[in-house]
Amino acid sequence: xxxxxxxxxxxxxxxxxxxxxxxxxxxxxxxxxxxxxxxxxxxxxxxxxxxxxxxxxxxxxxxxxxxxxxxx
Numbered sequence: 001x002x003x004x005x006x007x008x009x010x011x012x013x014x015x016x017x018x019x020x021x022x023x024x025x026x027x028x029x030x031x032x033x034x035x036x037x038x039x040x041x042x043x044x045x046x047x048x049x050x051x052x053x054x055x056x057x058x059x060x061x062x063x064x065x066x067x068x069x070x071x072x
Contacts, residue, residue, distance in 0.1 A: 001022075002048065003055070005021055026045065030048060
C-alpha cells in the first residue's frame with residue numbers, strides 16, 4: 001500500500017483520504033522496520049522514503065525508455 005500510494009514531488013497531489021491512508025501505512029511500516037533493524041522511527045521513514053524515491057525514478061526512466069523504443 002505504501003508503494004502504491006507514494007507520490008514524488010513531480011507527481012500530482014493526493015486527495016485527503018489517499019494522503020491519510022498513505023500516512024497510516026507509512027507509520028505502520030516504519031514501526032515494523034524500526035523494530036527489525038533497531039532504528040528510530042524517523043530513520044526508518046527516511047529509509048523507506050529513499051527506497052520509494054529511487055524506485056519512482058527507476059520506473060520513470062524505464063517508462064521513458066519504453067516510449068522512445070516504441071516511437072523508433
